[in-house]
Amino acid sequence: MPNMISTGRAEIEWRSESTQKPPRAAVYLSHANAEQVLKAAHAHTATVWTGDFHNAKQVLAAMKKRVRKPGSRNQHADIQTAFHSHRMRQAQQSRVLNMLAVEIGCGFSLELPRAPDVAGALADVYGAANDEPFLLPLNRLLGFIGAHEWHKKGIVLPCLEAAIHVPFGVFSPLRGEYLDLIAQAPLPADIQTAFDIGTGSGVIAALLAKCGVARIVATDNNPKALASARANLERLGYGAQVEVCAADLFPEGQADLIVCNPPWLPAKPTSAVETALYDPDNAMLKGFLSGAAQHLTPGGEVWLIMSDLAEHLHLRAPGFLAQCFAEAGLESVGQLDTRPKHAKAFAPDDPLAFARSRETTSLYRLKAALQP
Ligand SMILES: C[S@@+](CC[C@H](N)C(=O)[O-])C[C@H]1O[C@@H](n2cnc3c(N)ncnc32)[C@H](O)[C@@H]1O
Structure with missing residues (x-):
C-alpha cells in the first residue's frame, strides 16, 4: 500500500525506501533555510523544494551539520546497548534529514532549475517509470544517484x-x-x-x-x-x-x-x-x-x-x-x-x-x- 500524505492541495504518494513513518503533511517552498526545514520536520511536516536544485543540496548539507553531531559511546552503557543506541540515533537522524523532499513527476522527471536527469537512477531503484507523481527525500535521491554511478562504473x-x-x-x-x-x-x-x-x-x-x-x-x-x-x-x-x-x-x-x-x-x-x-x-x-x-x-x-x-x-x-x-x-x-x-x-x-x-x-x- 503506498503511503499517501496531504499537501494542503491534494494527496500524494511518499516514498522513502525505509520502514520509517511518512510525514503527516508536506508544504511546497522555493526558499527556506536549514532551521526552517528542521522546525517543520519536528512538527512532522516535510518541506518539498520547488526552487533551485543546488540550493536544495546546500540546505541539506546545512541540515546534516546540525543533525549529525559526532557520536560518542556512553562509557557506562554496555556494548550491546551502545550498538542499539547508535542504530536508533542513525534512524532518527535519517528521519529528520528525509524531511527535505522533491516531487518526482511522471516518467521519473525532476522539474527543478539546475536539476540533473534522474530518470536512470530512479529506474535502477524502481524499475518501470511512474505515471503518478510522488515525493522523495532529497537525501535518498542523492543516494540513488550515487548508487547509479557505482552501478555503471562497477567495482x-x-x-x-x-x-x-x-x-x-x-x-x-x-x-x-x-x-x-x-x-x-x-x-x-x-x-x-x-x-x-x-x-x-x-x-x-x-x-x-x-x-x-x-x-x-x-x-x-x-x-x-x-x-x-x-x-x-x-x-x-x-x-x-x-x-x-x-x-x-x-x-x-x-x-x-x-x-x-x-x-x-x-x-x-x-x-x-x-x-x-x-x-x-x-x-x-x-x-x-x-x-x-x-x-x-x-x-x-x-x-x-x-x-x-x-x-x-x-x-x-x-x-x-x-x-x-x-x-x-x-x-x-x-x-x-x-x-x-x-x-x-x-x-x-x-x-x-x-x-x-x-x-x-x-x-x-x-x-x-x-x-x-
Ligand atoms: C551479505 S549478502 C551476500 C551477497 C553475496 N554472496 C556476496 O558475498 O557479496 C546476503 C545475501 O543473501 C540473500 N538472502 C537472504 N536470505 C536469503 C534466503 N533465505 N535465501 C536465499 N538468499 C537469501 C540476500 O538477498 C543477499 O543477497
Missing part, C-alpha cells in the same frame, strides 16, 4: 580481475576482504559442483567459476539480486557455467562445495537494503547451517563466511557459532582469517570503532561430521 575486484556492477538494493562487495579468503581457500579435491547460497551480485559464483568449478548453482530470494547476478555472470562469460535461480536458501540436489556469506549482524533491518546486512535472530545463518549437510555430496565441504563483529558487539555469545556447527552435524576442517582494511574500522568518531577495530572475518571450512 574492480583484483581477485576476479574484473569489475562487478551492483545496482541499488543489492549487497555490494565493496569491502572485498572476504573474497580474498575464498580465492585463497583450497578447493575440495575433484570438485565438480558448487552452490552459492544468497548470491547477491553473483560475485562468489563468479569467483568459483574463475577458479575452475565446472558447474555452479547460485540462489537468492531477492529478485533484484537474481537479475544483478545474471547480468554480471553473463558479462563475465560465466553464464553457461552458473545457473542463477530463486530459492529460499538451497536449490534441489547436492554439491561438492556449498558457500554462503550471510548477513553478519543479528538485528532487525529497517529497509530493504539492510536485509543483506542484518539477519534477524540469525535466521539465515541457522537455516543455512542446519540444511547444509543434507545438500553435500559425500566428502564435500561447506564454506561459511562470517565476521565476529556480532561477538564484539555482544549480539552473539562467543561459543554460538561452534554450537550451531555441532547442532547442524558439521565439524571444522580449517579456518582462514582476515582483518578489515576499510576506513570505518579506524574512524575514531565512529562510536562502534572499538568493536570494528577488533573485527576478524573468517572463512570456516566445514564437513559433515562422522556419525558415531
Whole structure:
C-alpha cells in the first residue's frame, strides 16, 4: 500500500525506501533555510523544494551539520546497548534529514532549475517509470544517484580481475576482504559442483567459476539480486557455467562445495537494503547451517563466511557459532582469517570503532561430521 500524505492541495504518494513513518503533511517552498526545514520536520511536516536544485543540496548539507553531531559511546552503557543506541540515533537522524523532499513527476522527471536527469537512477531503484507523481527525500535521491554511478562504473575486484556492477538494493562487495579468503581457500579435491547460497551480485559464483568449478548453482530470494547476478555472470562469460535461480536458501540436489556469506549482524533491518546486512535472530545463518549437510555430496565441504563483529558487539555469545556447527552435524576442517582494511574500522568518531577495530572475518571450512 503506498503511503499517501496531504499537501494542503491534494494527496500524494511518499516514498522513502525505509520502514520509517511518512510525514503527516508536506508544504511546497522555493526558499527556506536549514532551521526552517528542521522546525517543520519536528512538527512532522516535510518541506518539498520547488526552487533551485543546488540550493536544495546546500540546505541539506546545512541540515546534516546540525543533525549529525559526532557520536560518542556512553562509557557506562554496555556494548550491546551502545550498538542499539547508535542504530536508533542513525534512524532518527535519517528521519529528520528525509524531511527535505522533491516531487518526482511522471516518467521519473525532476522539474527543478539546475536539476540533473534522474530518470536512470530512479529506474535502477524502481524499475518501470511512474505515471503518478510522488515525493522523495532529497537525501535518498542523492543516494540513488550515487548508487547509479557505482552501478555503471562497477567495482574492480583484483581477485576476479574484473569489475562487478551492483545496482541499488543489492549487497555490494565493496569491502572485498572476504573474497580474498575464498580465492585463497583450497578447493575440495575433484570438485565438480558448487552452490552459492544468497548470491547477491553473483560475485562468489563468479569467483568459483574463475577458479575452475565446472558447474555452479547460485540462489537468492531477492529478485533484484537474481537479475544483478545474471547480468554480471553473463558479462563475465560465466553464464553457461552458473545457473542463477530463486530459492529460499538451497536449490534441489547436492554439491561438492556449498558457500554462503550471510548477513553478519543479528538485528532487525529497517529497509530493504539492510536485509543483506542484518539477519534477524540469525535466521539465515541457522537455516543455512542446519540444511547444509543434507545438500553435500559425500566428502564435500561447506564454506561459511562470517565476521565476529556480532561477538564484539555482544549480539552473539562467543561459543554460538561452534554450537550451531555441532547442532547442524558439521565439524571444522580449517579456518582462514582476515582483518578489515576499510576506513570505518579506524574512524575514531565512529562510536562502534572499538568493536570494528577488533573485527576478524573468517572463512570456516566445514564437513559433515562422522556419525558415531
Ligand atoms: C551479505 S549478502 C551476500 C551477497 C553475496 N554472496 C556476496 O558475498 O557479496 C546476503 C545475501 O543473501 C540473500 N538472502 C537472504 N536470505 C536469503 C534466503 N533465505 N535465501 C536465499 N538468499 C537469501 C540476500 O538477498 C543477499 O543477497
